[in-house]
Amino acid sequence: MGMDVYGKNPTAEVGQYFRNSVWGWHPLADYLTAAHPALTAGCTYWHSNDGDGLDDAGALALADALDADLANGTVALYEAERSVYLAALPMEECWLCSGTGVRTDEIGVQNGLDKPRDPVTGRGGCNACSGTGQTEPSARHYPFEVANVAEFARFARHSGGFEIW
Numbered sequence: 001m002g003m004d005v006y007g008k009n010p011t012a013e014v015g016q017y018f019r020n021s022v023w024g025w026h027p028l029a030d031y032l033t034a035a036h037p038a039l040t041a042g043c044t045y046w047h048s049n050d051g052d053g054l055d056d057a058g059a060l061a062l063a064d065a066l067d068a069d070l071a072n073g074t075v076a077l078y079e080a081e082r083s084v085y086l087a088a089l090p091m092e093e094c095w096l097c098s099g100t101g102v103r104t105d106e107i108g109v110q111n112g113l114d115k116p117r118d119p120v121t122g123r124g125g126c127n128a129c130s131g132t133g134q135t136e137p138s139a140r141h142y143p144f145e146v147a148n149v150a151e152f153a154r155f156a157r158h159s160g161g162f163e164i165w
């Protein structure tokens with residue numbers, strides 16, 4: 001599953017198509033709308049596959065703003081601060097075993113995951129959290145990278161306007 005962004009009237013090959021996984025698209029769209037609320041206001045549905053987007057002038061203005069952000073270090077700083085924030089997030093209670101570290105559901109019992117994990121053999125315990133009862137914060141599954149912003153800026157500049165599907 002991913003987000004497909006199509007150039008409406010591309011002026012170069014790079015402006016024909018841009019794709020991110022859903023995981024990568026949401027942080028990118030978050031950045032665009034947070035950093036440039038006025039320039040992104042022409043599109044309402046940044047986070048869904050509704051075919052919303054920006055027209056040619058809007059895409060070009062956004063590309064200019066992103067290139068400026070990239071050049072002056074704003075995007076790099078955002079990425080760095082986001083990494084610090086994500087690293088500091090607490091672990092989350094495991095959704096599969098409700099934090100107990102063992103699975104007492106049918107599949108868990110069938111596979112011997114209903115006994116605490118043996119640290120020596122690695123057997124037993126919940127398979128989602130390795131028996132610890134905790135999983136990584138889900139926010140860490142959403143990557144944000146400077147290179148991805150640069151790629152999107154190149155696409156937007158040559159897209160002739162775009163639609164998000």
Ligand SMILES: [Zn+2]
Nearest residue numbers: 094097126129
């Ligand atoms: Zn678990």
